[in-house]
Amino acid sequence: MTKIRIIAGVALVAAAVLTTGAVAFQAPGASRQATSFKRAQASTWGEVFARPGPIQVETLDTGVVHFPKELLLNGDHPAMDGFEDDGSPLRVFAHLVRHEERGDVLVDSGLDDVYATEPLGHMRGVGRLVMGWLGLSFSQRPGQGVHAQLRKANAEVSAIYFTHLHSDHATALPTFEHSLPLYTGATELDDLGHRLNHGLVDDARVLRELDFSNAATLEPLGPAIDLYQDGSFWAISTPGHTVGHVSYLVNGPGGPVLLTGDACHMRWGFENGVAPSGATSETTAQAQVTLDRIRAFSERYPEVEIVLGHQRMERHD
Numbered sequence: 001m002t003k004i005r006i007i008a009g010v011a012l013v014a015a016a017v018l019t020t021g022a023v024a025f026q027a028p029g030a031s032r033q034a035t036s037f038k039r040a041q042a043s044t045w046g047e048v049f050a051r052p053g054p055i056q057v058e059t060l061d062t063g064v065v066h067f068p069k070e071l072l073l074n075g076d077h078p079a080m081d082g083f084e085d086d087g088s089p090l091r092v093f094a095h096l097v098r099h100e101e102r103g104d105v106l107v108d109s110g111l112d113d114v115y116a117t118e119p120l121g122h123m124r125g126v127g128r129l130v131m132g133w134l135g136l137s138f139s140q141r142p143g144q145g146v147h148a149q150l151r152k153a154n155a156e157v158s159a160i161y162f163t164h165l166h167s168d169h170a171t172a173l174p175t176f177e178h179s180l181p182l183y184t185g186a187t188e189l190d191d192l193g194h195r196l197n198h199g200l201v202d203d204a205r206v207l208r209e210l211d212f213s214n215a216a217t218l219e220p221l222g223p224a225i226d227l228y229q230d231g232s233f234w235a236i237s238t239p240g241h242t243v244g245h246v247s248y249l250v251n252g253p254g255g256p257v258l259l260t261g262d263a264c265h266m267r268w269g270f271e272n273g274v275a276p277s278g279a280t281s282e283t284t285a286q287a288q289v290t291l292d293r294i295r296a297f298s299e300r301y302p303e304v305e306i307v308l309g310h311q312r313m314e315r316h317d
């Protein structure tokens, strides 16, 4: 059934592209700014964790994304033979990161309250058609939207740092002010999964693309940027699921927290070492290297809380 759906979905994309004049593949108009940071001084995560900064993170659960789990995983991995959907929901998170001096920012936008009544919300055009066909929809309880939760937390968001720009991570973006600074990895605007939903980042937006070329390498994760220059908030290059995918680490007095984004969507993938699917076999292989690094990091630094892209490590449902 799944394979039939994928084939039908691909056929639908092809048909839709032909009949809509390739609207999904128009060059996105949002402008890009390469954004560099001073190279971090620390050379190990142990050094970083010894000096937490005045920061904390609260993960806001803004709803559920319904999608066949097996389509999110590397289908060629041998462990997939043992895959069984445990029925656990896939949450859509927005992470509220609060720094005593730098104020509040979000990692990913979560869902706004349109999803309480509209299962495909802001999704438009070809992406809406294809993703709906593949089984994507969102659901949300009243009051669970990101803005209601930010008001409740008395938060004033001054920037959004994205793990990537797929619809389930950037979907509330149209409801945020145009003046809000937005950060992503490089090339995320070119990602096919994003371009199918190109309406989420409109032409008036400016994307600040995190430049990892001068970043320190902190093993076993790899290139890492000390965003606030005080060791409290880190962007980590975790390519594969998308080419410019970024994970974030919050290093506060409550203990370090790694927000993997879709470098790993769910517990089953983390526990069984099965990476997310990338757009091609090459990027899926890259996603596998990234997941192996994250698992090695978690083993070496068990004090780090890992929050996966759509699930926490402990089952709460």
Ligand SMILES: [Zn+2]
Pocket (backbone or CB within 6 Å): 166, 168, 169, 262, 309, 310
């Ligand atoms: Zn996702």
